[in-house]
Amino acid sequence: MNVxxxxxxxSIVGLYLAELRDARYQQNRLLFRNNIExxxxxxxxxxxxxxxYESRPVQTxxxxxxxxxxxxxVVLATIFRAGLPFHQGFLGVFDxxxxxxxxxxxxxxxxEHTEVxxxxxxxxxxxIEGKTLIIADPMLATGLSMEMAYRAFLTRGEPSHIHxxxxxxxxxxxxxxxRTLPGEKTTVWCAAIDPVxxxxxxxxxxxxxxxxxxxxxxL
Numbered sequence: 001m002n003v004x005x006x007x008x009x010x011s012i013v014g015l016y017l018a019e020l021r022d023a024r025y026q027q028n029r030l031l032f033r034n035n036i037e038x039x040x041x042x043x044x045x046x047x048x049x050x051x052x053y054e055s056r057p058v059q060t061x062x063x064x065x066x067x068x069x070x071x072x073x074v075v076l077a078t079i080f081r082a083g084l085p086f087h088q089g090f091l092g093v094f095d096x097x098x099x100x101x102x103x104x105x106x107x108x109x110x111x112e113h114t115e116v117x118x119x120x121x122x123x124x125x126x127x128i129e130g131k132t133l134i135i136a137d138p139m140l141a142t143g144l145s146m147e148m149a150y151r152a153f154l155t156r157g158e159p160s161h162i163h164x165x166x167x168x169x170x171x172x173x174x175x176x177x178x179r180t181l182p183g184e185k186t187t188v189w190c191a192a193i194d195p196v197x198x199x200x201x202x203x204x205x206x207x208x209x210x211x212x213x214x215x216x217x218x219l
Contacts (some may be wrong), residue, residue: 032213040091073130098131
């Protein structure tokens with residue numbers, strides 16, 4: 001499995017991530033969502049450079065030109081609800097992609113809120129058979145929701161390659177993806193890798209609950 005950490009090289013993504021982490025900026029949900037979206041666009045562009053391309057003739061008003069365009073289909077998959085602005089960033093680049101959606105959310109399984117289970121209850125997806133599958137979810141913490149989402153999408157076919165895209169990841173989450181997704185055709189993309197999960201399975205230093213920061217508290 002290949003892991004691409006964008007923070008290993010200087011880019012504008014570092015500014016977006018700094019604002020996403022800043023508790024003062026987080027008071028503005030619009031700014032927070034916009035920065036999630038912009039990180040998505042940057043990762044989408046980087047992913048686009050790894051894909052297969054083919055030449056296509058294009059008729060201009062003056063003559064025929066040749067353009068290099070993606071050779072295969074893309075399915076852009078998103079995990080509700082924090083994934084929605086991230087998805088929008090990817091869709092701004094892969095505007096012809098088919099889209100898939102799944103709800104996969106954490107449920108604490110003990111009173112201390114230190115053990116986490118993942119519940120999946122909604123799936124809407126086209127066929128992913130032979131397609132490039134991009135699963136966009138801002139936080140790759142334990143990796144459990146990513147595994148469950150991938151298993152749900154597999155009911156609609158076998159992708160040719162899987163890109164797991166996130167804003168923040170942990171070594172534990174990346175390791176879990178490596179164990180549960182096919183490593184020979186999986187690439188993990190992230191803006192940064194944070195060192196640990198706390199006792200409640202949140203990324204530290206992280207940025208908090210991305211879904212709540214995007215859309216408000218949930219009951």
